[in-house]
Amino acid sequence: MHHFDYKDGVLHAEKINLKELAEKIGTPFYCYSARTFARHYRVFADAFKDQNALVCYAMKANSNLAILRILAEQGAGMDVVSMGELLRAREVGVPGERILFSGVGKTRDEMALALDMGILCFNVESEPELHVLNEVAKSKGMVAPVSIRVNPDVDARTHEKISTGKKANKFGVAWEEARRIYTMIAEELPALKITGIDMHIGSQITELDPFDDAFSLLKELVRDLKRDGHQIDHIDLGGGLGIPYATEDNPPHPDDYAAMIKQRLGALDMKLIFEPGRLIAGNAGILVSEVLYVKNNDEKIFTIADVGMNDLIRPTLYEAYHEILPVDEALGKRELRKMDVVGPVCETGDYMAKGRFLPPFKPGDLLAIMTAGAYGASQANSYNTRPLIPEVLVDGDQYAIIRKRPTYEEILTLDVAPKWES
Numbered sequence: 001m002h003h004f005d006y007k008d009g010v011l012h013a014e015k016i017n018l019k020e021l022a023e024k025i026g027t028p029f030y031c032y033s034a035r036t037f038a039r040h041y042r043v044f045a046d047a048f049k050d051q052n053a054l055v056c057y058a059m060k061a062n063s064n065l066a067i068l069r070i071l072a073e074q075g076a077g078m079d080v081v082s083m084g085e086l087l088r089a090r091e092v093g094v095p096g097e098r099i100l101f102s103g104v105g106k107t108r109d110e111m112a113l114a115l116d117m118g119i120l121c122f123n124v125e126s127e128p129e130l131h132v133l134n135e136v137a138k139s140k141g142m143v144a145p146v147s148i149r150v151n152p153d154v155d156a157r158t159h160e161k162i163s164t165g166k167k168a169n170k171f172g173v174a175w176e177e178a179r180r181i182y183t184m185i186a187e188e189l190p191a192l193k194i195t196g197i198d199m200h201i202g203s204q205i206t207e208l209d210p211f212d213d214a215f216s217l218l219k220e221l222v223r224d225l226k227r228d229g230h231q232i233d234h235i236d237l238g239g240g241l242g243i244p245y246a247t248e249d250n251p252p253h254p255d256d257y258a259a260m261i262k263q264r265l266g267a268l269d270m271k272l273i274f275e276p277g278r279l280i281a282g283n284a285g286i287l288v289s290e291v292l293y294v295k296n297n298d299e300k301i302f303t304i305a306d307v308g309m310n311d312l313i314r315p316t317l318y319e320a321y322h323e324i325l326p327v328d329e330a331l332g333k334r335e336l337r338k339m340d341v342v343g344p345v346c347e348t349g350d351y352m353a354k355g356r357f358l359p360p361f362k363p364g365d366l367l368a369i370m371t372a373g374a375y376g377a378s379q380a381n382s383y384n385t386r387p388l389i390p391e392v393l394v395d396g397d398q399y400a401i402i403r404k405r406p407t408y409e410e411i412l413t414l415d416v417a418p419k420w421e422s
């Protein structure tokens with residue numbers, strides 16, 4: 001459920017009229033609903049309220065500081081994957097004991113900062129990384145809390161570019177190696193302390209079965225590790241729960257996901273950690289764009305809008321479907337026409353929708369690209385020297401710009417004339 005609805009014939013974000021907002025801000029822009037963010041966090045966290053659970057928001061989905069503040073205020077922890085994300089978590093005051101550090105390529109500098117911040121756990125993905133972390137911690141006279149990300153070789157049945165739990169993917173350590181690696185840590189790496197185990201099998205997973213299969217395997221592994229004498233205080237089950245992008249999509253509700261987990265892992269009686277990203281951010285944001293031109297090539301209609309693949313890369317990168325709504329409700333009642341909605345970027349892959357039945361847009365019409373709160377702004381770039389677009393947060397009848405559109409001067413001065421050195 002989200003807070004983007006038609007009122008008086010115009011699409012609103014909470015109580016803000018998007019047509020009026022577009023006139024003030026200029027298009028394109030991302031628009032978020034503060035209430036939806038808070039609500040989605042609560043729905044997920046409440047699903048586990050009778051269990052010992054910590055929800056660490058995967059901020060890669062949307063890492064704007066204003067968004068992180070909303071979630072931190074709700075008590076969320078953070079799952080980070082880089083120096084920049086660590087600094088964002090610190091900036092909004094998330095305590096170290098609620099921060100997890102994931103990712104296959106952590107640098108020594110990132111490890112050192114995370115140790116200084118006293119994070120809850122490093123989710124380690126390889127043996128070489130364990131050795132480096134041991135060295136970094138030892139050189140600082142510290143002990144690093146670690147959990148190993150294990151790869152269960154389970155098919156998450158999602159898009160191949162966001163599937164992470166198969167042997168062929170770069171993530172985690174091989175299942176068969178896990179026990180040996182845990183023993184190696186205990187025996188050979190004194191600056192590391194085993195605290196848990198970790199798994200993340202992919203993103204936008206719309207069925208419970210892949211999770212169920214993976215968590216069943218995990219349960220066996222945890223039992224073996226305990227039998228081997230390791231102290232496993234927590235199980236990190238990652239993120240990945242899917243969301244509806246189209247009205248007919250029906251992914252599992254967090255309550256059903258929680259019930260399955262309770263049934264599968266309840267007996268283990270240990271702390272559960274989750275890393276949801278999309279589930280919290282996806283439906284809490286939209287992208288508002290203006291139609292520039294409409295052209296017909298050989299009967300094919302191209303609606304050319306001012307939003308490009310640099311602003312929202314999901315349609316072209318993952319063949320992702322994003323619903324497109326006219327901001328003017330009456331337009332949606334007109335006879336639909338089959339069209340491509342494309343952007344100004346000089347690439348054939350620059351589209352928001354292909355072969356989609358949509359209203360007959362004309363220049364100046366506004367469209368809303370729905371479910372763009374996750375992996376939208378956070379994956380944007382400035383290809384074709386297009387400025388990163390602004391982000392606007394709405395709360396009730398108020399709005400605030402939470403990332404401003406850079407000026408062209410700011411963009412051009414990032415490049416510097418060569419000052420040769422040798």
Ligand code: LLP
Pocket residue numbers: 058060061079102103162200202203204238239240241275276277278279314318374375379
């Ligand atoms: N934990 C780890 C270790 C992850 O790699 C990810 C996402 C998450 C948690 C959060 O997963 P979520 O709950 O959001 O599914 N850019 C792609 C999605 C990439 C996901 C990367 N990792 C997209 O737009 O579909």
